[in-house]
Amino acid sequence: MPKVIDDVLGGRLRSRGGKVSLSGSRSAAVARRSPLKTVVKGRYRTLSSKGPNPARGRASGVMRNIDYMTTRPDSSRQRISRDMILPDRTINLQSDPESRKAIEDELTNAKEKYIYHLILSSGDKTMSPRDVELWAKAVLQAQGLDKYYMVIHAGEQGHTSHPHAHVIVRTDARLGKEDFFNMRRAGDVEQRFDRRLFRLLEEDWKQRSTEKPASSGVGLREVDADEEERGKRRGIDIQLD
Structure with a gap:
């Protein structure tokens, strides 16, 4: 069965792989209007009815993806x-x-109907592998996606200037356009919260080191607002390279 690729609007394109182009389409117009920085790409596999052991065939295909994710050469072309x-x-x-x-x-024994291969990137080129891991986990958790296999491509283990995470996700529900949008939105909220928290901790450290009075807490309310927003997150958005 051909792989099915979702674009950011949830449309279906039958292909053997490759990028989903947004140029010249309604999706491109939506993407240009969107202020979101987080990028989510992906495609999924369903369980084919063909072959003597369709489940084993699907698992073998996913394992080929996993082997690629875990052993792809780094930026110096070293495997x-x-x-x-x-x-x-x-x-x-x-x-x-x-x-x-x-x-x-x-x-092979997975009962879920869909197995997605997602690529998550926050757009922040300064993120370390650990930063990407924690960020991606938070985004997945916000969507209730708790059956995953993640590989980080960042820092010395990266192969581009954009730190990102490859994630294999098992789910019974096909991820639609609202899910994809919400995941991007969750990624941006997570980044804003982390930056604000870091800034407030840095300011607090400076105040303590100079023995100045503690702040009024206005900045902390700003972080609390983002924390509340993090609790509302639900979803995703897709393409693939």
Whole structure:
């Protein structure tokens, strides 16, 4: 079965892979009007009815994606081994073949209808691998996506100037245009909150180091507003390279 790619409006394009072009389309016009900086790309696989073991076939296809994510050459074109981050642990598939087999079996036995390959980027080129990990986890959590396999491409493990996370997500629901928009929005809210919190902590440290009185708390109310906004987040947006 051909892979199905979603654009930012949730439209379906049948393809063997590649980018979803937004130029000259309604999607492009929407993207130009959008103030959001977070980028979310992706495509999904469904369970084909063909073949002697469709579930094993789908799992094998996803594992090829995972192998690419974990071993893609870095910016110096050196092939490296990246860790895979799961909700409850971190593993290295190249050095731990038993874990790799366990992941493939898990994907084979997965009951979810859709398996998405997402790429999440905040647009902040200064983010470290740990920054990207925490940010991406927060975005996924906001959408209620708790079955994922994540690989970070950032810092010395990156291959572009844009830190990002590759994520394989299992879900029963097909992600629509509202989900995609909400995920981008959640990513921006997360970034604003982190920047404001860092600024307030920095200001507090300066005040303490000079023995000045504590601030009135106005800035903290600003962070509280973003924290409230973080609690309302729900969704996603898609393309693919």
